[in-house]
Amino acid sequence: MMQNFTAEASRKLALLALAALLAACGGGGDDGPKVRNRTSATADDATQAAAAAESPEDKRMANAVATGKTSAPVDLKYDVLTKPEVGQPFEIELAFLPRLATDTLEVEVTGIPGLVVVSGGTARFDGVAAGGRHVAKVTVQADTAGIYYANVVVRMITQVQTEARTFSVPVVVGTIAPAQQAAPVTDAAGEAIEPLPAVENGGKEGGGQQ
Numbered sequence: 001m002m003q004n005f006t007a008e009a010s011r012k013l014a015l016l017a018l019a020a021l022l023a024a025c026g027g028g029g030d031d032g033p034k035v036r037n038r039t040s041a042t043a044d045d046a047t048q049a050a051a052a053a054e055s056p057e058d059k060r061m062a063n064a065v066a067t068g069k070t071s072a073p074v075d076l077k078y079d080v081l082t083k084p085e086v087g088q089p090f091e092i093e094l095a096f097l098p099r100l101a102t103d104t105l106e107v108e109v110t111g112i113p114g115l116v117v118v119s120g121g122t123a124r125f126d127g128v129a130a131g132g133r134h135v136a137k138v139t140v141q142a143d144t145a146g147i148y149y150a151n152v153v154v155r156m157i158t159q160v161q162t163e164a165r166t167f168s169v170p171v172v173v174g175t176i177a178p179a180q181q182a183a184p185v186t187d188a189a190g191e192a193i194e195p196l197p198a199v200e201n202g203g204k205e206g207g208g209q210q
Helices: 002-025 043-053 178-182
Strands: 065-067 074-080 090-098 102-111 115-119 122-128 134-142 146-157 162-173
Touching: 074 146, 074 162, 090 102, 090 146, 090 162, 102 115, 102 134, 115 146, 122 134, 134 146, 134 162
Parallel strands: none
Antiparallel strands: 065 162, 074 090, 090 134, 102 122, 102 146, 115 134, 146 162
């Protein structure tokens, strides 16, 4: 009986502690406006973000590598829609997956020397919800075979603040000489990026590069 009494007493204490915690969280009443801290995700935000991460559309895409120290709550997946050929424009599909809501999501895409952004270098999405999926396409071109990457800067803008996150999207154009394959590739900050070889899979390369 002592064991049953102890278990019952523990359960009641846990319920009392939970009730006290809930009362403390609501302790201000409705006397003033409630301001949501944008940097902390709610349970709904986390649920929606998880659902977006499991979206069937994203299974064919690769995860872009985040670079730099700034970290807005957004992820990026990409897919190279055609096999990159020397001197021929090709499209990169970009899927932005914000984990928190924001007023505006702005995108800027640039290339390293040798990789030229032909079109779609900027994009803007307004009224962005947590767990949403926002797609943009950028057309790029390289006139020499090699390993390149596109820099993608994503800015999440609210009336309170602007946060940014930078990604690198690697692409392999044409046929790469063994010496060039062995050469290290670095991002804009000088940090090494380990490129993966292109994989032709039904005209898509994105799944083979991360």
